[in-house]
Amino acid sequence: MNEQLVLRVLGMDCAACEQRLAYAVRRVEGVRYAVADHGTGVLEVHLMPGTDREAVAARVVEAGFTVTGVETR
Template sequence: MVRLQVTGMSCSGCEQRIARVLHRVDGVREVTADHSTGHVEVSIGPGLADRAVLAERIEAAGFEVIDGASR
């Protein structure tokens, strides 16, 4: 499980956008995004996507990932 702190989410549409983007990454099993807390949790298969790839995709979608969120 990878947990990321994300800024820029303001509604359920933002949550859905992040989920759609991350579900396109190989190995992503489940995505839970919560705009009220700014947390995105991603369940991935072993040896597949990593935090850097997930953060890159989220940022490409127009959001900002804050360093310091733990794996």
């Protein structure tokens, strides 16, 4: 069963930011799906069980954004 993370992200100002962030996060091993919405400041990530959640957050920071909150669903 997949796990879902919802990250609150600062710094997404446009559709290009959404695409850049989602692409960067999809490159983390174990990420099955990622979509960002600059209007809400939310990044939704679907993970395979056992995926390193810290690696996902680190990739967001590496891409130039700030994580302000994380929720697991």
